[in-house]
Amino acid sequence: MKKKRSIYDQDLDKVEANYFPLTPISFVKRSAAVYPKKTAVIHGDLSYSYAEFYHRCCRLASALTRRGIGKGDTVSVMAPNVPAMLEAHYGVPMSGAVLNALNYRLDAATVRFIMNHARSAVLITDREFSTTIEEALDGVDQRPLVIDIDDPIFEGGKLLGEKDYEALLEEGDPEYAATPPPDEWQSMSLNYTSGTTGNPKGVVYHHRGAYLNAIGQILAFGLSPDSVYLWTLPMFHCNGWTYTWGVTAAAGTHVCLRTVDPALIFPMIEKHRVTHMCGAPVVLNMLVHAPDEVKTKFGHTVEVATGGAAPPSRVIEAMGEMGFRVLHLYGLTESYGPATLCAWQNSWDGLGLGDQAARMARQGVAYNTLEELMVADPETMQPVPDDGETIGELMLRGNTVMKGYLKNPPATEAAFQGGWFHTGDLAVRHPDGYVEVKDRAKDIIITGGENVSSLEVEEVLYKHPAIMEAAVVARANDYWGETVCAFVTLKANAEAVKKDDIIAWCKQRMAHFKAPRTIIFGPLPKTSTGKIQKFVLRERANSL
Amino acid sequence: MKKKRSIYDQDLDKVEANYFPLTPISFVKRSAAVYPKKTAVIHGDLSYSYAEFYHRCCRLASALTRRGIGKGDTVSVMAPNVPAMLEAHYGVPMSGAVLNALNYRLDAATVRFIMNHARSAVLITDREFSTTIEEALDGVDQRPLVIDIDDPIFEGGKLLGEKDYEALLEEGDPEYAATPPPDEWQSMSLNYTSGTTGNPKGVVYHHRGAYLNAIGQILAFGLSPDSVYLWTLPMFHCNGWTYTWGVTAAAGTHVCLRTVDPALIFPMIEKHRVTHMCGAPVVLNMLVHAPDEVKTKFGHTVEVATGGAAPPSRVIEAMGEMGFRVLHLYGLTESYGPATLCAWQNSWDGLGLGDQAARMARQGVAYNTLEELMVADPETMQPVPDDGETIGELMLRGNTVMKGYLKNPPATEAAFQGGWFHTGDLAVRHPDGYVEVKDRAKDIIITGGENVSSLEVEEVLYKHPAIMEAAVVARANDYWGETVCAFVTLKANAEAVKKDDIIAWCKQRMAHFKAPRTIIFGPLPKTSTGKIQKFVLRERANSL
Secondary structure (H helix, E strand, O other), X not given: OOOOOOHHHOOOOOOOOOOOOOOOHHHHHXXXXXXXXXXXXXXXXXXXXXXXXXXXXXXXXXXXHHOOXXXXXXXXXXXXXXXXXHHHHHHHHHOOOEEXXXXXXXXXXXXXXXXXXXXXXXXXXXXXXXXXXXXXXXXXXXXXXXXXXXXXXXXXXXXXXXXXXXHHXXXXXXXXXXXXXXXXXXXXXXXXXXXXXXXXXXXXXXXXXXXXXXXXXXHXXXXXXXXXXXXXXXXXXXXXXXXXXXXXXXOOEEEOEOOOOXXXXXXXXXXXXXXXXXXXXHHHHHHHOOOHHHOOOOOOOEEXXXXXXXXXXXHHHHHHHHOEEXXXXXXXXXXXXXXXXXXXXXXXXXXXXHHHHXXXXXXXXXXXXXXXXXXEOOOOOOEOOOOOOOOEEEEEEOOOOOOEEOOOHHHHHHHOXXXXXXXXXXXXXXXXXXXXXXXXXXXXXXXXXXXXOHHHHHHHHHOOOOEEEEEEEEEEEOOOEEEEEEEEEEXXXXXXXXXXXXXHHHHOOOOHHHOOOEEEEOOOOEOOOOOEOHHHHHHHHXXX | OOOOOOHHHOOXXXXXXXXXXXXXXHHHHHHHHHOOOOXXXXXXXXXXXXXXXXXXXXXXXXXXXXXXXXXXXXXEEEOOEOHHHHHHHHHHHHOOOEEEEOOOOOOHHHHHHHHHHHOEEXXXXXXXXXXXXXXXXXXXXXXXXXXXXXXXXXXXXXXXXXXXXXXXXXXXXXXXXXXXXXXXXXXEEEXXXXXXXXXXXXXXXXXXXXXXXXXXXXXXXXXXXXXXXXXXXXXXXXXXXXXHHHHHHOOOEEEOEOOOOHHHHHHHHXXXXXXXXXXOHHHHHHHHOOOHHHOOOOOOOEEEEEOOOOOOHHHHHHHXXXXXXXXXXXXXXXXXXXXXXXXXXXXXXXXXXXHHHHHHOOOEEEOOOOOEEXXXXXXXXXXXXXXXXXXXXXXXXXXXXXXXXXXXXXXXXXXXXXXXXXXXXXXXXXXXXXXXXXXXXXXXXXEOOEXXXXXXXXXXXHOOOOEEEEEEEXXXXXXXXXXXXXXXXXXXXXXXXXXXXXXXXXXXXXXXXXXXXXXXXXXXXXXXXXOEXXXXXXXXXXXX
């Protein structure tokens, strides 16, 4: 049916009064206006009010602008969770430039690769990483302007740059009028994936997505002006899962932390009355296995969001016993960090701790701000049935999916095939609609024609009283194709346990073909973001 | 400085995977996917789960689509807070059409004017308003398709239409695939202002603004999946201040209510464990002055948001004593309802109830989702100083400001002059940045060259123990220009009080020139939305 031009299509256009690009810059501006005296940032004995924090961000933006930095330029930052890193999350986008938060666990060659690939015009760097950075700068295509963060809390390392960060701020105008990007689709952040093989890919975020994902974090995690957020998650990691912007939007307080150390974390929780924190399961595990003497008691419940891998149910239980309530989030660098959550259902209230933990280990449902998710056959794009058994690829779409990979159209096209972002994670969808990641596409083990989820085997291993960490990979086998091989780290105070005991433990709890045939004891190799490096274990398994 | 085309401008375009128009349709879709069995809507003994609610919305959209209704068409609804009204907030936009929620207190001539102006293609109407609607339809330019809501909870009135609402739903497909609008700027809602004089103006909302304002309501009011929202605010009023969408986005429960009656409200709070509700100060006043026998006790705190006029501090106090915590919001039809809130500051914790109430009576600060507000001289557009004294016009801008007035470019242009939406409210900005509305531009009284805020005088009158309601207007006077004239309603059980006593009460509490010279007892005339009709009182004052 043809329609004539409707009354709603006339004289109702976008004007300055009714349209404004979505950008997280608005968050800091608003919190400074509404709560100027409220503590925005705590770092050691130092603290900044929201007015001070905002003016520091303005100074940074102003100083960068005066030095000719703006739209299309990259500002890289190599720093732990310190105020300068947080300020870069506002000051850099305010100048129109793109923030490139670097993973400080990377080696010099990779950092150099990234600076070349991103054409970094500025590098803000903390003394702690001067060895890596000095080496990375040596031979870089174009030396960026180097600014040093000279944090008194850290001793050691050396100053490498043209200017100190605080002196750079002095150059800037605290009343700098931050203008929004002309287009909310404008690039504002560049995060490199920690690919286990090959060169890392540069994931590009825009202002609209950063704004929306930050709102999504508030809704998922229940942030409010009363929230005190402890930075146990690196800010370089998907911009701290966009909590760098989310906590500010909620007008909560950021508590900085240079090092993830239980001996610091427990007393800080009590001292600052921390309400929220995030971390990979490995961080939770570290808290659980911390020596008793550092486990200071605190008198309130702390919400902890975890992601990056499913938290073993034993860890969820143990965290609960210490006063933490665990929320399981899932996402990837390509989805601005967490994009799904394991939303609590009231019907779980009556379940036992173990059953609750099993449900919570699932990746769950879409954030409000993620538009859609599905588990589908990547060939046909047909969703799998909600049976909790049929495996497909988890796919996402919406405004909080990256713009694409920088200077890498083939990778971008492959990732967006069929109109969805392909996560590369293999998952099932349960009858209640919750998705559960069974494995990375490359981590599934096929033994005698049967698929075995390495995560499922790890889940059982983690329940063993003597096991602290476990990782399961495929081991090539002429007869079975592959067999299940488990690498296991025992707890410090664990009693002696035999390999056969562990295999028997597994067989009692799963189909026999899923149980490991090989058990290897020892510490597990990890990536710079704390993920277990399965490709290393796979090589090790095959060279046994 | 000229820049060459940046690396960030290449191969990073919007595609299906990473761009999705913002629309509140997504909220109901998501809540049905995440919480299918959770109670979405309660109406008397009836309740719908989120899956049922969603399927009813889909059926409505599908039935409308099958009858040729879509983009550019208007669907008007004349109904109290019943499920059909809530469903129209999703089903109508899903079909692509524009929802026009009618104020059920309007007279037939105004309803007819609106239907003609909006070219209503469909009218969904509740038996309760059949007298008005029958008269309005008589002589309408083009008779819409009329659908009856035949709610068993209400007795009386008559069926006027071609079809019953439930039968219309039967026509529709519960699995209707709601497609988002191709453009988030597409019109989706039309709300007419209750102009005190002249024809009402049609305020047009778009999908983007409705989505964002709903998120803003969640953040301002602290909604969560545990929220139970009682519909004491009419849904026709700025789409229930966008809580129609906000409560669904939070996956809370909507509790419908046909009539604002304290004898219903108090028991419902206890029965459904209501956590949140909204209403004009007149509704709060009604709860405060309800007979003791209907004031059922409830064992939890209920958050109440009020707006439309500043709540007198006595009302805030009295509500607190009954177990309600009052939040003061401010907005207009043109700003999707509330756009500012009087955000609590921790420094107020130690204040006495009276001082707290005085601070809370201010309109406050911008929502997260409103971009900016200012108090400025409407001629020069220069902001007034933050001195709490200099009066200017309150102006707003951002994504939650209307598209404009339907078929009224001159009014739209006037409202958006200088790049800001002009509220018409006169305000000051306090040193803490909070704005306080002193009066409507036309409500200020100028006596002997001095400005008197009618609100300030009313505030003092409300504190008088015998006064239930008060309204202050200007009375023409040859010598003074104008004098202050107060209309007052006494409490039912109040002791006799003389006019001079009231004047003396005022003089003790404010500059003498501000105190009323005239006091008139009696009931106050109100608009269809419960606002006191000052233009009627002004005429009355001048004919004394």
